[in-house]
Amino acid sequence: MSLPHAILTALMEKPSSGLELTRRFDRSIGYFWSATHQQIYRELGKLEQAGQIRALEPAQPARGQKKEYEVLPAGREALSAWVARQEDPKQVRDPLLLRMRAAAVVGAPGLDAELRRHLELHRRQLAEYRAIEIRDFPPERDTPGDRLRHLVLRGGIDLENFWIGWITRALEDYPQPT
Amino acid sequence: MSLPHAILTALMEKPSSGLELTRRFDRSIGYFWSATHQQIYRELGKLEQAGQIRALEPAQPARGQKKEYEVLPAGREALSAWVARQEDPKQVRDPLLLRMRAAAVVGAPGLDAELRRHLELHRRQLAEYRAIEIRDFPPERDTPGDRLRHLVLRGGIDLENFWIGWITRALEDYPQPT
DNA sequence: GTGATCATGTAACAAGTTACATGATTCC
DNA sequence: GGAATCATGTAACTTGTTACATGATCAC
Numbered sequence: 001m002s003l004p005h006a007i008l009t010a011l012m013e014k015p016s017s018g019l020e021l022t023r024r025f026d027r028s029i030g031y032f033w034s035a036t037h038q039q040i041y042r043e044l045g046k047l048e049q050a051g052q053i054r055a056l057e058p059a060q061p062a063r064g065q066k067k068e069y070e071v072l073p074a075g076r077e078a079l080s081a082w083v084a085r086q087e088d089p090k091q092v093r094d095p096l097l098l099r100m101r102a103a104a105v106v107g108a109p110g111l112d113a114e115l116r117r118h119l120e121l122h123r124r125q126l127a128e129y130r131a132i133e134i135r136d137f138p139p140e141r142d143t144p145g146d147r148l149r150h151l152v153l154r155g156g157i158d159l160e161n162f163w164i165g166w167i168t169r170a171l172e173d174y175p176q177p178t
Numbered sequence: 179m180s181l182p183h184a185i186l187t188a189l190m191e192k193p194s195s196g197l198e199l200t201r202r203f204d205r206s207i208g209y210f211w212s213a214t215h216q217q218i219y220r221e222l223g224k225l226e227q228a229g230q231i232r233a234l235e236p237a238q239p240a241r242g243q244k245k246e247y248e249v250l251p252a253g254r255e256a257l258s259a260w261v262a263r264q265e266d267p268k269q270v271r272d273p274l275l276l277r278m279r280a281a282a283v284v285g286a287p288g289l290d291a292e293l294r295r296h297l298e299l300h301r302r303q304l305a306e307y308r309a310i311e312i313r314d315f316p317p318e319r320d321t322p323g324d325r326l327r328h329l330v331l332r333g334g335i336d337l338e339n340f341w342i343g344w345i346t347r348a349l350e351d352y353p354q355p356t
Numbered sequence: 357g358t359g360a361t362c363a364t365g366t367a368a369c370a371a372g373t374t375a376c377a378t379g380a381t382t383c384c
Numbered sequence: 385g386g387a388a389t390c391a392t393g394t395a396a397c398t399t400g401t402t403a404c405a406t407g408a409t410c411a412c
Contacts, residue, residue, distance in 0.1 A: 002273045003399075009280040019363050033276045034269035039400065041365060065408065066363065080284045083277050089296055089341070090273065091212035095180045097333050098211045099261050102187040104326035106258045118267055148282035151348050155275050162340040163267070170329050181371075197391050217372065219393060243380065244391065 001082070003043055004052075006033040008071055008079045011053060015070040018044055031129075031156050044069060052078055100170075112174050119167045126160040129153060179260075181221055182230075184211040186249055186257045189231060193248040196222055209307075209334050222247060230256055278348075290352050297345045304338035307331060 010021055010029050021044075022037040024030065035043075047053045052075030056068040071079075096118060103111050137150045188199055188207050199222075200215040202208065213221075225231045230253030234246040249257075274296060281289050315328045 001398095002271070002276055005280060006276055009276070009283060012283045017363075018365090022363095029279070030269065032270050032272050032279070034271060036401070037363090038365085038402085042399095045365095076284060079280055083280050083284060083286060084288050086292060086295070087273060087277075089299060091208065092210050092334070092337065093180070093212060094210050094333075095265060096267065097330050098180055098184055098187070099265075100326055100330045100333075101207070101210070102183060102257055102261050104323040104330075105187060105190045106254060106261060108261060108326070110262050114264060117264070121267060145282040147351060148278055148286070151351060152275050152278045152282075154347070155272075155278075155344050156270070158340055158344050159270065162336055166333050166336050169332070173325060173329060179370090195391075196393090200391095214373070215391090216374085216393080220371095223393095 002033060003035055003039060004047055005079055005082045006035065007040065007043055007047065008052065008075050011069055011071045012076065012079070015056065015068050017066050017068050019066075032152065047075065050074075112171060115167050115171055115174070119164060119171070122160050122163040122167070126157065126164065129157045129160065133157070180211060181213055181217060182225055183257055183260045184213065185218065185221055185225065186230065186253050189247055189249045190254065190257070193234060193246050195244045195246050197244075210330065225253065228252075290349060293345050293349055293352070297342060297349070300338050300341040300345070304335065304342065307335045307338065311335070 006025075006029055007021065010016065010024055016024070018037065018041050021040050022035075025033070025035045025040065044053070048055065048069070051072060053069045053071050056070055057066075099111070099114075100108075133150075133153055137146065137153070184203075184207060185199065188194065188202055194202070196215065196219050199218050200213075203211070203213045203218065222231070226233065226247070229250060231247045231249050234248055235244075277289070277292075278286075311328075311331055315324065315331070
């Protein structure tokens with residue numbers, strides 16, 4: 001139930017076309033809710049049918065033509081209701097941890113190389129987040145919205161730090177093939 | 179592509195029936211790869227057809243009767259190949275971070291209560307992991323398999339600590355409705 | 357006019373969720 | 385024999401993934 005709300009949030013921040021949304025789901029929003037353009041177009045169709053968003057620039061039925069959407073009051077209400085709702089943290093599903101556990105029973109030749117590769121990827125992601133933090137959240141700006149967005153970004157930063165810490169420790173502890 | 183490998187790992191650790199697997203996916207394995215009994219039965223069927231596992235206690239076709247599976251050599255090989263494979267970390271998809279971002283545009287009455295509720299849930303999960311750590315990984319045991327399984331558990335512990343830290347900070351920073 | 361890229365979509369499939377159905381066993 | 389629970393499964397649906405199709409626009 002999160003994708004439609006991710007799209008509504010993105011459209012509230014700025015009315016956009018499907019492709020523009022896709023690009024934003026490769027950056028900002030996508031850092032904590034990823035989606036492909038196929039998912040986005042499908043969901044835009046559903047949201048439009050449900051009367052939560054509507055296309056601007058009236059009625060362009062043509063295929064290859066840009067179509068911008070904006071959020072209607074019903075969409076805003078649906079989003080508010082979702083934010084206020086109780087929803088338990090979903091259970092963890094992480095392939096790397098799972099592979100580690102599998103390695104405990106079938107052996108793990110080369111898994112340390114994979115760990116180093118992941119470590120590098122997480123370091124890069126962290127550097128990207130830090131750059132965004134410096135660029136978008138200078139100390140002087142401090143509206144409530146900025147503070148919340150900054151909190152979210154720090155969530156991303158902390159998550160990358162978790163992975164870097166865990167993988168580093170794993171590599172130190174890694175059972176050496178003696 | 180992870181569920182079949184999660185099941186193969188569980189069956190390598192100990193041959194089991196579908197219901198026993200379901201219970202283990204509510205505990206140990208489930209702490210980093212959750213699955214419902216419907217998913218498990220469906221996947222067991224596929225794995226059996228693919229010749230990666232087989233039912234013990236020959237040929238019980240009856241509906242309500244227990245059916246134990248064990249891993250065949252082909253299944254073990256498939257699992258080894260999967261452990262050795264390169265697979266990028268999947269992109270984050272977290273509803274709580276997303277709701278925070280939505281709150282930045284539509285407002286967030288009551289979101290702090292939800293944060294406190296999540297904080298409590300994560301504290302409980304952390305306590306459970308710590309209890310398991312003390313019970314299952316006393317300092318004297320130190321086979322390679324144990325070390326890997328312990329690493330995985332510490333991953334769970336670190337993840338809970340990340341959440342506890344982040345939510346605590348969020349509550350401190352939370353924009354007060356003044 | 358043709359090739360790149362912008363832009364919207366379809367189709368088929370895989371994975372995960374929710375609700376329900378049904379037989380076997382055990383305890384009273 | 386009735387209730388609880390053990391145990392396996394079906395069906396319908398939603399969400400996410402992968403591969404492909406097609407039209408519009410712009411640079412050359």
